[in-house]
Amino acid sequence: MPTTIFNLPDFTDQFHIPDVYGASVACVDFHQELMSQTFGQSVIPNFYSLVLMIYGDADFDIGGRKIHLEMHDLMIMPPHMTFMCQGCSSRAAAAILLIEAAYFDEMLRLDDNLRSTIPFEIFTTLPLFHLDESKASELYNHFEQIRKTIQQPRIYKDEMVKYQVHIMQLFLAEQLYGDTVGTHDLKHKENIFKIFIYLAAQNFRKERQIKFYADKLNITTAYLSRTVRTVSGNTVYGYLSNFLYNEACRLLKTTSMTIGEIADELSFNDQSAFTNYFKQRSGMSPLAYRSSER
Secondary structure: OOEEEEOHHHHHHHOOOOEEEOOOEEEEEEEHHHHHHHHOOEEEEOEEEEEEEEEOOEEEEEOOEEEEEOOOEEEEEOOOOOEEEEEEOOOOEEEEEEEEHHHHHHHHHHOHHHHHHOOHHHHHOOOEEEOOHHHHHHHHHHHHHHHHHHHOOOOOHHHHHHHHHHHHHHHHHHHHHHHHOOOOOHHHHHHHHHHHHHHHHHHOOOOOOHHHHHHHHOOOHHHHHHHHHHHHOOOHHHHHHHHHHHHHHHHHHHOOOOHHHHHHHOOOOOHHHHHHHHHHHHOOOHHHHHHHHO
16 A cells, blocks of 8 residues: 655645644544544654544554554654554544644744753654543643634734644643653743733723633633733733723723713723722722813
8 A cells, every 4th residue: 555645734635624723733533434534544744643542442553563542542643654543443532633843843942941851852752641531631621722723713823823732742741751841931921921911902891701811812711810920910800900990091081971981881880880990999980080180
């Protein structure tokens, strides 16, 4: 049987994989039928393949090495290895992340902490892991966060995909080296913080719940809260409240809108709620503030 060499765009095009980000990253859900169809031939991918077995089991021939994966097994297949699926159970299902080789390698090189902790070559040795249920679930959630970012329109999509791929690399490094791997570096936290500030500036008039912004960023509310505090020393609610108060002051000073209209514009339940909020921040009522400024 002839062996086909694939780069990532050609592979995703031939096998009709929809969740693709440019020529760099793709997410694939493989069930038994699709697994047999896609890997029933011998291929040489020119990209990294992270394979997490969700259900069932499957057998592969990778560079002449026989690999058997069962539920919660994780395989990291480096580029340029001959790869063929030799069979799988009827309930087999896997989550697979495909990452273009230069893109994957660049993310590693940009992280001084990660690069100094582990040898780069470890990812080229076909490492295999068996994850417990908690770790398998955590990894699958990483997969899904990347997929959501790919699927949805994002202004900072490139930064977000890079950040999430790097989070995946840190997760993989932890499986190899445990606690010797440091926490997510500050550079990536700063990227999350910048995106949050942009989203907050666009949406604070209507959305002031942390969950809205965490969902937009495809991260948990706890992680967003910690990241904002780590980078800036302020809180998510602190920034949203500052945006809100500054906008309220601007509307009072520069427009003829009534207090009720301003309350509605800023999504308060009623005029009284807005008045109470403004008095707590400024020490005076909205009308008194407007008079003093004019």
